[in-house]
Amino acid sequence: MRVLLLGAAGYLGRFVADRLLADPAVQLTALGRGDDADVRFDLSTGSPGALTRFLDAVHPGVVINCAGAIRGTASELTRHNTVATATLCESLRRSRCRARLVHIGCAAEYGPSANGSSIAEDAIARPGGPYGVSKLAATELVLGSGLDAIVLRVFSPTGPATPAGSPLGRLADALRRAMQHEDSELKLGGLAVHRDFVDVRDVSRAVHAATLSAAQGVINIGSGHAVRLRDAALTLARISGYGGTLLELEGPPPGVPAQPAGGGSTAVVPQPVPAAAPSHPYPDGCGAWQQADVRTARDRLGWRARIGLEESLADIWMEAACRM
Incomplete structure (x- = not known):
């Protein structure tokens, strides 16, 4: 099977490429x-x-779109996420290759959801920021293209090579610096949010499964369990061996009650929000809570997450510790 992979140099794309290269039946072009x-x-x-013209020359059976941007101005996000997808869809419509399209979407397309709920694929999408808007527009282009296409809405990917700008990447880097400087206190912000973390290696398995499936439409890819960032921070602190105190700079958002810090030998001590703290508690536009309903992935792709968050966090910390 000839597979054309777009965005192979990105965070998700690198793991998708590794997964496909391990399949002897795949001929991969990046x-x-x-x-x-x-x-x-x-x-x-x-x-x-x-x-x-390139598609007609290579004649792939599957095209995987992992390309795009997660940061930038609204104009830049539109260009790299929406316009780029429009170009791809139009090219596939014109091409004689009749390739199947596997497009990578994201949970930011849904926007905020009710605390305690699981988001199914038929939920009304109300993205809360320009990134989610640009990705939702791309998804709509794919779904309306008339192509043999599937959109995998990936929730919060994590694990090896987690970007430093991601929430868990920032936590690991902050812990590394605190341990290097022997700080007894570490001040962190934004720990009240809940996110559905899914290991990037599990995401690559889902992409591989989608290339072999006939399923179409939108399918959520997540663990199916929301985790407080505060609890993830405590787990990461335990894994790292950090013995100090985590000071939380932001309390829970309005309407979300404070909750005890939970297990772990390191406590999270609430602190007043400093004057310079960001006014928007959810920079990703996803609100206080996100949790995927993953039944469709199980039923239509035969896929479910296998790697637990603790293993993902251990891999994140191993890479952070190598920089100490």
């Missing part, structure tokens, strides 16, 4: 903006005609 791609092409600026 297309992207960087020098490490097999073929250089920028989806956000390239023409559909040029990409169509």
Whole structure:
């Protein structure tokens, strides 16, 4: 099976590439903006005609779109997430290859949800920020393209190579610095939110399964369990061996009651919000709570998350510790 992978140099794309390369039945070609791609092409600026000619020449059976941007201005996010997807869909419509499209979406497309709820694929999407808006527009383009297409809405990916700018990446880096400087206190913010963390290696398994499946439409990819960032911080502190105190700079958002810190030898001590703290408690636009309903992934892809958060956190800390 010939597979064309877009965004192979990105966080998810690297693990998807590794997973596909381990399958002897897959012939993989990577297309992207960087020098490490097999073929250089920028989806956000390239023409559909040029990409169509390449598709007709390579004739892939599956195209996987892991390309895009998670940060930038609204204009940049629109260009890299929405316009790029429009170019891809138009090229696939024009091409003679009739490839199946596996498109990577994200939980930010849903926006905030009710505390304690599980978000199913038929939930009304109300993204709370420009990133989610740009990704939802891309999903709608894929679903309306008439292609043989599936959208995997990935919740909060984590595990090895977790980006430093992600919540768990920031926690690990803060712990590393605290231990290097022998700080007895570590001040952290935004720990009241709940997120559905899913290991990036499990995500790559889901992508692989989607290439072999006939399923179409949107499918959630998550663990099915929301975890407080505060609890993840405590677990990471225990794994790292940090013996100090975690000071929480932000209390819970309005309407969300304070809860005890839970297990672990390190306590989280609430602290007043400093004047310089961000006014928006949810910079990802996803609200205080996100948890995936993953029954569709189980039923239609035969997939479920296998790697627990503690194992993911241990891998994150191993990489952070190597920088000490």
